[in-house]
Amino acid sequence: MGGAPSVTMRVAVVGGGWAGLSAAVTAVGLGHDVRLFESAAVLGGRARSVHAPALETDIDNGQHILLGAYTATLALMRDLGLDPARRFVRLPLSVRSADGTLDLRAPPGLPAPLHVAAGLLAARGLSWKEKLSALRAMTVLRRSGWKTPRGATVQEWLSLTLQPPRLRALLWAPLCIATLNTPVEQACAQLFAHVLRDSLGASRRGVSDMLIPRTTLSELWPARVEELARSGAFGQGPHGASSAAAALEIHRSTTIRRLRYTGTGPSMREETGGEGGLCAGMPAGAQRLVLDDRPEAYDAVLLCGNTPSTSRLLATLPAQPGGDAFLDDLRAFEHAPIATLTLELERSFVLPSPMLLLHEDRHRGHFGQWLFQGQDAGRRLLHVVVSDADALLQWERSSAVAGMVEQLREQLRGHAMPAVLQHALIVEKRATFLAVPDLRRPGNRTPWPGVWVAGDWTDTGYPAVLEGAVRSGRDAARAMHASFSGASLGS
Structure with missing residues (x-):
């Protein structure tokens, strides 16, 4: 690095979901003094644990599975001193329905991608025509470099690849709604292709494995970040040596409503601890950022909330060239809800697989799409997931719950589900953005100096x-x- 001094910046991270926590851990690992602000009482954003009074326990606000291809998450957990093997149930790729009408499992022993092809050919519940159609679609995608026609929806891609109607309903539509939270007639085919690339089309066997958390989502790794921040461990170098100013401070239940610039000059410090070690290329008196009326100023702010909250904060800053277009792109995002029904059963009940596909019938109130085994030691909790849950929200709550309980009893054939004692229904109204074609998704840099998203x-x-x-x-x-360290090197 040409002997350049290491510069520590004061950085604010707004939002304590998985993006904000990842940003904070990365920034403090690069030697910066970081403060994270989260409006909720619990870290994790849309993947967090909440207390359910009716169940007298903590449950997740939604069920999530990861893939072996999710290298950034697994690397982050290892950097935090966590062993993913102990934190996840690792399953070979499979799609099994609760009623037994579909059973697709990648057989052991075969290398990728042959394991998926063999699993499709051996799948129970699909005709030979349907099996060959699915294989043909995957082959066409692989040969095209996982590219789909520009602007195509998943429904249009299914038509182009001549997928039979029953196969669409039984396999492709559930996979689409589960991964994109967007109906096939609206969902972006290219994003769906990326999902298929990392699952059914994985080039290495372990990459397509499904990872189901053994713990609540907060315990999975967000709680570890808070533990290390509280103990001051983030201020330790890789060999236990103290780093001059690197630290992470977390403020929960703190909502940030406004950003403003102040021209008091940067706070960047050299690693030796001297104040005012300015980066070359950063003019004296360069503007820093203030959050609401807090007394401290920051050299950089990373906004890590959803698009509505991010656009609201950016709109409080002075106009910048390109700023209106950036805000218009954020305001164009639409969102879809996800609901999770947690049932407490009278006694222990073990599912034939930790995750099972459910068949929807919304006219009957059968909204469930996936069924998960709970993480409780007593095996008395089940979680029913409903993506694209707008239709469920039109029902009276008790009727919707009754319909999904009826759905489980009908579809868990041969498995007598015990009586339901209590339940909790959680709805995340803005769980994800609608993944439609040609959606303009910004990069991390914004038109506002010192602000990233x-x-x-x-x-x-x-x-x-x-x-x-x-x-x-x-x-x-x-x-x-890189923006600031590059300036310090005159690059």
Whole structure:
């Protein structure tokens, strides 16, 4: 690095979801003094644990699975001293329905991608025509480099690849709604292709494995970040040596409503601790950022909330060239809800697989799409997931719950589900953005000096999945660091 001094910046991260936590951990790892502000009482954003009084326990606000391809999340967990093997149930790729009408499992022993082809050919519940149609679609995608026609929806792609109607309903539509939270007639085919690339089309076997958390989402790794921040461990170098100013301070239940610039000059410090070690290329008196009326000023701010909150904060800053177009892009995002029904059963009940596909019938109130085994030691909790849950929200709550309980009893054939004692229904109204074609998703840099954005809605190449959030937060922190460290080297 040409002997240039290491510069520590004061950085604010607004938002304590997976993107914000990833950004904060990355920034402090690069040697910066970081403060994270989260409006909720619990870290994790749309992937967090909440207390359910009716169940007298903590449950997740939604069920999430990860893939072996989610390298950024797994690397982050290891950097935090966590062993993913202990935190996840790792399953070979499979799609099994609760009623037994579909059973697709990648057989052991075969290398990728042959394991998926063999699983499709051996799948129970699909005709030979349907199996060959699915294989043909995957082959066409692979040969095209996982590219789909520009602007195509998933429904249009299914028509182009001549997928039979029953196969669409039984396999493709459930996979689309589960991964994109967007109906096939609206969903972006290119994003769906990226999902298929990392699952059914994985080039290495372990990459397509499904990872189901053994713990609540807060315990999975966000709680570890808070633990390390509280103990001051982030201020330790890789060999236990103290780093002069690197630290992470977390403020929960703190809503930030306004940003403003102040011309008091940068706070950047050299690693020796001297104040005012300015980066070359950063003019004396360069503007810093203040959050609301807080007394401290920041050299950089990383906004890691959803698009509505991010656009509201950016709109409080002075106009910048390109700023109106940036805000218009954020305001163009639409969102869809996800509902999760947690049932407490009278006694222990073990599902034939930790995750099962459910068949919808919305006219009967059968809204459930996936069924998960709970993480409780007593095996008495079940979680029913409803993506694209607008239709469910039109029902009276008790009727919707009764309909989904009826759905489970009908579809868990041969498995007598015990009586339901209690339940909790959680709805995330803005769970994910609608993943439609030609949606303009921004990068991490904004037109406003010193301000970066991160979230699963940025241009990650993924739909609104947790891996996208982690990658976006990491990349935003790296871009922020490179912007300032590059200036210090005169680059």
